[in-house]
Amino acid sequence: MTASASASASASASARRVAAPVRPDGDRWFRRYAVRADPRRRLLILPHAGGSASFFHSWGLAFDEDTEVLVARYPGRHDRLTDPCVHSMEELADRVTDALLPFLDVPVSLFGHSMGASVAYEVALRLESRYGVRPAALHVSSRKAPHRLTPRALYEEGDEALIAEVRRLGGTDDSLLDDPDLREILLPAIRADFTVVGTYGPRPATPVGCPVHAHIGDQDPSTTIEDMTAWSDVAPAGFDLQTLPGGHFYLLEHREALIGSVSRHLTATA
Template sequence: MNVGAHRIAPSANVSPDGWLRRYPATAGVRRRLLVLPHAGGSAGFFHAWGTAFDSGTEVLVARYPGRHDRLGDPCITTMEELADRVSEAILPFHDVPLSLFGHSMGASLAHEVALRLGRRHGKHPAALHVSSRRPPHRLTPRALHEQGDEALIAEMRRLGGTAEAVLRDPDLREIVLPAIRADFTIVGTYGPRAADPVGCPVYAYIGDEDPGASVEDMSAWSDVASGGFQLDVLPGGHFYLVDQHESLVRSVLARLHSADDGSRRP
């Protein structure tokens, strides 16, 4: 299957409400993938995903407030509000099968969005893809958001994925730290909860050297899977998805195509 890493796509655009960066399909939309970034992350981190799939796949990436061109928008500090806002933003995009992919904090967010879409709107996703994050019933939150800036920076360095130049530069740190602290407040206050099924297949991904979650942890996502479960273990740490970009995209794309064959719910 051609991953489509070099396809030429129209320029990305932003949804009217500002919550989604949209990478249009080039040959008619047959399916959509919503990508939910990690704590401290932004839509820009997943820019390469916008043209990484085939011509029938439209990619949507969540734009959290308080960063980049949403720098002036107040940060959100609870999972409940963030999941509510993302769920509302994605409602107009259910005319074709919609799958969710969340990395780290984004995996918890993807699970919450999937639950809201099913319970409130009767629109189950075609599939839930979760990366580098323990499932809801195995979470052990840490109160890093209650500590000083240096503790947050140390955690960002431990996990990787943030340019060292950003963490070292005092001016850049002043810009990015409010959003990082807001995201770690979400993570730190989102405690263990029931393993509520999402009404669709679940696919889990993890690096074999991830310091924040284990293969056993990721296997427990099967407890929320209603339509089958698979786990991929790839080489790397918490941000394995950078070095393993092509392998990960190939796996996700294959599962997006399988969703076309009838796994989508109303």
């Protein structure tokens, strides 16, 4: 591509990324990557325990111009550092669902990684049972199906145990965990998220009305392919499983392959 063509393409893309309408609570809970004022669909991304919206920044404009990406901004971190952390799945799913309501004017798909997969599942159930809204699709990554969960009470242990588990799973820059000042800032959110995970026990396999697409790394130390296949028990509308090389954070090394898969499901659903 020539320099002039590249500049023209960049200008065209910028023109499409117009400001979206303000939705006060949603703008607090979601980082929005608005491609156009009237998107045809939305993708809501729910991060993992200890994660933040910035982890998925590169996903923001990775989809077609008809797709607006929202990434959940959990309280207690980054630009919500002073907001009280949430310590239960019920409250977290309730608050995400409530904040999502103004964005349901177009079909919404959900993608959750690790803890975020359980949040996405609970949001899907709430949208259907409380508001009669069926998500277009539910994408779950690196997380056991709800009826196969085996919670651990790590949140009751000391800081070093929590840090050791975060290191084991990967996905967090070790330099952040090694710096005492930064670790002190990160630990409250990490402990809150591990409380959410540790108190969310096995649940009945309540089905969702949308297709479920599961994704996992073949060397995940905490979730097996059988655990991911069990999501089919809550997916009478359709299920498939994508396995990629890697561990719990396979999505770092295989970002393009995962985004390509999610993108194909988004456009196929539309």
